[in-house]
Amino acid sequence: MAKQSIGDNFTYPMPVVIVGAVIDGSPNFMTAAWLTTLNVAPPLIGISLGKGRHTTQGVLETGQFSINLPSVRQAALADYCGLVSGRDEDKAAQIDVFFGALESAPMVGQCPLTMECRVTQTVELPDHYLFVAEIAGVFCEEAGLVEGKVDPGKLQPFVLTLPGNAYQALGEQVGNAWKLGKALRGT
Helix, strand or coil: CCCCCHHHHHHHEEECCCEEEEEEEEEEEEEECCCEEEEECEEEEEEECCCHHHHHHHHHHHEEEEEEEECCCHHHHHHHHHHHHCCCHHHHHHHCEEEECCCCCEEEEECCCCEEEEEEEEECCCEEEEEEEEEEEEECCCCHCCCCEEEEHCCCCCCEECCCEEEECCCCCCCCCCCHHHCCCCC
């Protein structure tokens, strides 16, 4: 299959999340998509946030934040949290804010899956901070669970595609991990 060079301006589709942090004593939220799982035990997540973002300052000040996975039903809320700065508008007024054990990790009640996180390491990059954080607690609405496990189809998450600046819903399951490729193994 022939390949064509498209330059270096492409980012693989990334899950859209709403990040929550307390800044100046109040909850604030922003939309982000640059995150990944880093470790299983302890459960570590990495997220890259722009240095100039208001929410980033809250994470730097408190060492805590939340990751809130919106469903396609919350796409407008997620987009809003990325369009408006908390310096100019109280985004928490649009959000059913709740807290778990961490006092500076406000979570979004509308999102079907939320996580509270404690920063363990901060890496300064040219225009972002990469926060490595331990997940302190995970909350999922009952409708997103099947036999006590998260069902991504029921959560209906979506991804951000760049370039193109589009939100894309996830499609159907294509197979089971660590099983699908067994058909290609030699016997």
